[in-house]
Amino acid sequence: MTTRPAEPLLKDHLVLAVPADGRFADRTGVTAQQIAGETWIASPSSTGEPLLGIWPGLPGRPRVHHATRDWLAKLHLVAAGVGITTVSSMLLSAMPPGVRLVTVDDLPEERRRVSLVRLPGATTPATDALLHALCRHAAELAE
Template sequence: MVEMTLVGLRVVLEVARAGSFSGAAERLGYSQSAVSRQVLVMEKVVGTALFERHARGVRATAAGEVLVRHAGRVIDGVAAAGQELAGLRDRLAGRLSVGGYPTASAVLLPRAIGRLLRVHPGLQIRVVEGSTPAQLQALRRGRLEVAILATGKGLPAYELDGLQLSELARGRGSGVAVAESHAFAAREFVRPDELVDEVWVVGARSGDAPEFGAWPGIEEPRVSFAVRDWPTRLGLVAAGLGIALVPGVAAESVPRGVRWVPVREEGSGFGRTAWAVTGADPGPAASAMVGALQAEAVEFGTRAP
């Protein structure tokens, strides 16, 4: 009894996509006669013609269209199964706990995790939210394998002895989130001195880290709202109730109705360096996570906001 095969389904799918037997043969690396034989076998299985010839090649019959539709699903399913099985054999399969400060966790960390899981689908990654001091403590106690932190002007001098730091590429610098109706929204950049008279939406924990406050150097900023959650803060910006400081690493997290505008610092202001931090002897999964963070950070520097 002749039965459908995965090879036959793939051949039928490629003939339909290419519009010819010769085109399918080229895509698959088969001879044209081998493609013709596979199509004949599949036609024998279904009991009717799958393709009809025309001046420029072939097109699927009604039966062919049905088979092509299901063939795509079957082949995708087999590919997914293969990826999942590969994950079971992946030497990095297991659990990994990672974390970072809020603005790094908005875009950079999720994308780096996605990059890592595409290569090592067997990993199970847990994202740990918390302040930088709490994450450093968790690193020392072995409850966290990788954290992202920032150093620079206005940040605490964290105790980093015994930890391994890997610098992440410097990206876009910092900027401000403004409503689309704001005068800055049409600008390519603004200068720090232009921010002095602006009304600010800040974080409720603005004393903990610069990204929660107004632009550094403004002695008495005019604050309209101080809120805890990042989405609320940007929502208030979208409503035109103030502007907010947003590091470039989180520029792509701004919602609809908000535009991120870089601030040209001219040698002062919000300069900082981001680091991926691990224990003194990171395992293979933690090292791979650091590599993914570094690769994603490089791309951040080349993408438009």
């Protein structure tokens, strides 16, 4: 298998996870103004790091009432109706009951890319097998 030192694997975008019985339940998209005052579920961060789980570029200071590094815990908190969080759109199939995904329509789309990066030069058969498996599974995720 011939690969470049940097191989793009996945392209994705952020969406908003909201309670399925909450005030955004009947919408496919929301605006920054509508979500600015919401309660957020984020990941803990140290000083200077952005809060993961808060929509990037959201005006004002977010109200974070829950913080956890575990994505499944975040989603179950959303399902329980205690807040909203950002999530990869590719996690749609892993959403627990009680969670809907909506877009944020009036802010720039937040894109995410996952690339496989390796040192240039010849590879071993084991490396080639790993590269092939990662590329194949990434293609399956993207479907």
